[in-house]
Amino acid sequence: MAKNKIVVAYSGGLDTSVMVKWLKDNYDAEIITFTGNLGQTKELTGLKEKALKSGASKVYIKDLQKEFLEEYVFPALKTGAMYEEAYPMATSIGRPLLAKALVEVARKENANMVAHGCTGKGNDQVRFEVSVGALAPDLINLAPLRMWQFKSREEEIDYAKAHNIPVAATKDSPYSIDENLWGTSIECGVLEDPMVEPPADSYQSLTPIEQAPDEPEIISIEFSEGLPVCINGNEMDSISLVKALNTAGAKHGVGRIDMIENRLVGIKSREIYEAPAATILHFAHKELERITLDKSVMHYKSLVAHEYANLIYNGLWFSPLREALQAFVDKTQERVTGLVKVKLYKGNVRVSGRTSAYSLYDPALATYTAEDQFDHAASEGFIKIYGLPLKTYNRVTQKITNEKKKKAVA
Ligand code: ARG
Numbered sequence: 001m002a003k004n005k006i007v008v009a010y011s012g013g014l015d016t017s018v019m020v021k022w023l024k025d026n027y028d029a030e031i032i033t034f035t036g037n038l039g040q041t042k043e044l045t046g047l048k049e050k051a052l053k054s055g056a057s058k059v060y061i062k063d064l065q066k067e068f069l070e071e072y073v074f075p076a077l078k079t080g081a082m083y084e085e086a087y088p089m090a091t092s093i094g095r096p097l098l099a100k101a102l103v104e105v106a107r108k109e110n111a112n113m114v115a116h117g118c119t120g121k122g123n124d125q126v127r128f129e130v131s132v133g134a135l136a137p138d139l140i141n142l143a144p145l146r147m148w149q150f151k152s153r154e155e156e157i158d159y160a161k162a163h164n165i166p167v168a169a170t171k172d173s174p175y176s177i178d179e180n181l182w183g184t185s186i187e188c189g190v191l192e193d194p195m196v197e198p199p200a201d202s203y204q205s206l207t208p209i210e211q212a213p214d215e216p217e218i219i220s221i222e223f224s225e226g227l228p229v230c231i232n233g234n235e236m237d238s239i240s241l242v243k244a245l246n247t248a249g250a251k252h253g254v255g256r257i258d259m260i261e262n263r264l265v266g267i268k269s270r271e272i273y274e275a276p277a278a279t280i281l282h283f284a285h286k287e288l289e290r291i292t293l294d295k296s297v298m299h300y301k302s303l304v305a306h307e308y309a310n311l312i313y314n315g316l317w318f319s320p321l322r323e324a325l326q327a328f329v330d331k332t333q334e335r336v337t338g339l340v341k342v343k344l345y346k347g348n349v350r351v352s353g354r355t356s357a358y359s360l361y362d363p364a365l366a367t368y369t370a371e372d373q374f375d376h377a378a379s380e381g382f383i384k385i386y387g388l389p390l391k392t393y394n395r396v397t398q399k400i401t402n403e404k405k406k407k408a409v410a
Pocket of ligand 1 (some may be wrong): 090091092123124176177178185186187387
């Protein structure tokens with residue numbers, strides 16, 4: 001009997017395929033693979049056969065799409081969490097769920113170790129291992145890419161061929177790509193030069209703006225307590241809704257993000273993201289909050305969103321702080337119900353209308369017409385008291401300055 005039992009987070013790519021065999025030999029282990037379906041389009045076909053051929057004794061493939069959107073993505077959407085104000089974190093939010101599902105398989109199979117295929121200089125290794133540690137403190141985390149002898153893809157391919165591990169016949173993308181329902185992350189290759197405009201082959205599902213339709217598309221999105229529920233009047237389940245917005249946004253070139261980001265491990269990296277649905281939903285949700293949230297809640301919430309995004313990005317989804325902030329956010333969302341109309345056009349998403357039963361926008365107070373109810377006269381006293389501290393401060397300061405000047409002249 002094998003000494004160890006390892007559940008491998010398996011993508012079917014070269015790294016994780018080589019890993020199955022490498023772990024089996026180096027740890028005298030029985031290998032079970034686990035693959036979570038988060039809506040990636042390319043990688044799931046033929047996966048089981050590939051894992052078995054690579055040396056796995058058992059293969060788990062689990063559809064996590066609904067759980068991903070409803071338990072991970074939407075809470076972050078309600079929060080308005082964007083890392084460094086730009087990245088909707090499709091990859092980052094998926095990791096804790098994959099770690100949780102991996103742990104479940106490890107428990108079911110009585111495994112003593114888990115392994116992932118993340119590199120030693122990214123954020124994902126941190127997210128995986130911290131999440132596994134939080135959920136199953138006794139499980140041993142293995143990161144073969146930080147440990148093994150291979151220095152290049154070619155060396156891995158040689159090893160794979162020598163051990164009859166299936167290597168993809170299709171030509172590999174020059175980029176490292178991670179894809180799920182909430183977005184695609186694209187890095188490496190020529191993209192490593194921040195002055196290089198991403199070439200045409202870096203586009204995955206998005207239409208470049210130059211080729212986007214000349215006619216704009218208007219979409220109405222309804223939210224209920226911060227959650228998107230309807231598109232153009234049709235009630236939709238979470239998966240169909242996000243897929244529909246991905247399709248519409250991609251067609252109009254909406255949701256392409258080119259950013260230099262600060263990784264947790266201390267380096268800046270250049271990443272391209274394609275996240276049409278995430279971009280549209282974050283935008284529309286924010287517009288609805290602008291009319292439904294009280295000013296002080298709205299302002300405070302942006303601080304929470306900033307902190308919450310850092311927690312997700314930095315691998316602390318399963319932390320008491322993330323949960324506590326979630327409770328705050330969920331309370332704010334009780335009023336975020338209503339409809340937002342957005343216009344998609346050549347890479348842009350603009351608001352064309354918003355309405356809500358909870359709207360705090362009061363036309364009688366906002367209008368400049370004869371219907372105006374605002375008490376203009378009350379502003380005089382308000383400004384007097386509001387500006388009083390500044391008047392006092394400067395009266396004193398100017399008096400002292402003048403006295404100093406007088407002394408200098410004398
Ligand atoms: N930089 C992003 C993050 O840390 C994405 C990482 C994965 N990217 C990739 N192209 N494989 O969340």
